[in-house]
Amino acid sequence: MTTPHTITVLGLGRLGAPIATRLADQGWHVIGWTRSGRPAAGSVEPAGDANEAVQKADIVLLCLFDGPACEQVLDQVRDSLRPDAVVLNTSTVGPDEAAALAARFGPNYVHAPVLGSGPAVANGALRILAAGNAEPFDAVRPVLEALGTVRRVEDAATAAALKLVANSSLAGAVFALRDSLQQADALGLPRAAALDILELGLLGGLVRKRDFLIEPSATAKPGTPEATFTIGALAKDMALLADATDKPLPIAAELADAPAGPEADIAVVATAPAVDDAVLEAVLEPLRAYIRGHATRDPAHFREAFLSSAHIEGIRDGVFVSWPLDEYCAMFDGQPAEDESTRTRRIDSVRVHGSVASAGMTLKHGPDTFTDIFLLVRVGDGWRIANKAYHRHS
Numbered sequence: 001m002t003t004p005h006t007i008t009v010l011g012l013g014r015l016g017a018p019i020a021t022r023l024a025d026q027g028w029h030v031i032g033w034t035r036s037g038r039p040a041a042g043s044v045e046p047a048g049d050a051n052e053a054v055q056k057a058d059i060v061l062l063c064l065f066d067g068p069a070c071e072q073v074l075d076q077v078r079d080s081l082r083p084d085a086v087v088l089n090t091s092t093v094g095p096d097e098a099a100a101l102a103a104r105f106g107p108n109y110v111h112a113p114v115l116g117s118g119p120a121v122a123n124g125a126l127r128i129l130a131a132g133n134a135e136p137f138d139a140v141r142p143v144l145e146a147l148g149t150v151r152r153v154e155d156a157a158t159a160a161a162l163k164l165v166a167n168s169s170l171a172g173a174v175f176a177l178r179d180s181l182q183q184a185d186a187l188g189l190p191r192a193a194a195l196d197i198l199e200l201g202l203l204g205g206l207v208r209k210r211d212f213l214i215e216p217s218a219t220a221k222p223g224t225p226e227a228t229f230t231i232g233a234l235a236k237d238m239a240l241l242a243d244a245t246d247k248p249l250p251i252a253a254e255l256a257d258a259p260a261g262p263e264a265d266i267a268v269v270a271t272a273p274a275v276d277d278a279v280l281e282a283v284l285e286p287l288r289a290y291i292r293g294h295a296t297r298d299p300a301h302f303r304e305a306f307l308s309s310a311h312i313e314g315i316r317d318g319v320f321v322s323w324p325l326d327e328y329c330a331m332f333d334g335q336p337a338e339d340e341s342t343r344t345r346r347i348d349s350v351r352v353h354g355s356v357a358s359a360g361m362t363l364k365h366g367p368d369t370f371t372d373i374f375l376l377v378r379v380g381d382g383w384r385i386a387n388k389a390y391h392r393h394s
Helices: 016-025 050-055 067-080 095-108 118-122 134-147 156-186 191-198 216-220 231-245 250-256 266-271 277-296 299-305 325-329
Strands: 006-010 029-033 059-062 086-089 109-111 126-130 148-152 306-316 319-324 344-353 356-365 368-379 382-393
Touching (some): 016 118, 059 134, 095 156, 109 134, 109 156, 156 191, 156 266, 277 356, 306 325
Parallel strands (some): 059 086
Antiparallel strands (some): 344 356
């Protein structure tokens, strides 16, 4: 396969446009096309028709939003591809989608998702996970190396899976930064001072997006930089990961419901305020009543905490039990345990979802540690525990 001379970039969005510009600046003849009609920039030759755009291309580089977009565009141009053209797909798709595309386009398909955003493209600093047969891979290697550092991987599905795992770590970092900033706010620390310290640690890369972090409203102000990686794109990737693993992924739902909206930069997630103090206090009220019940062993506190229809469920002496509230309360005699001074209870988590909430608690009672999981509901102006399940660690 000869050295490529003409590259057609299909997709000129936040990543595709700088890729096309970078390759044109490196001396290749680059033709750019996008479904939205967004104009090509600089020395990139614009194309109004996707089929015309690929007819002269040695490499057809895709930089599209998701798997369905890749399938749609490739179906559109397939009959116009040159027989020796290499399809180089940098899009983030699911492992099954990547494998299907590789199977459909055969030996001339290279799957190469990238780690990094527009600024990294401009600096030739992308990290690229590339999978493909030797001959087409060698043909596209100079192109990939102009964009960043290339890591060869086994196959298209593996490349796609590794990209999703990498973005999972990014999503985790965004939420870690959010939690740190909420804690700083709770301590009364100035936002700028907290960011100065956080920038010294592992979250430094995100903290450098200060224009999005100083004020939650910064994205709406004139002159604020355009988002380099949107909440919507990361939410899509986490949904792909959840589908691929067939396991729950809470951050996927959190991203999809982010108040800032899908077009905001991912850094804006970190500016989300904690649960409203009044709502949080209302949810904590029955949990604290439950703690008082254990501290005093007075069943009145449990009746204050739980709905009358509540059940308490778990494994006791190797047998599953499901106690109605009256039966549970009958176990308590109103006399604190002899070792009460050494017992501890800690509320570990509270998540509010409108009129329902979930919570977790750790109780250390003598030699036993209990993990309690609660479902709470809003009843009138207050909250009550609807059900509790527990695990006893011996």
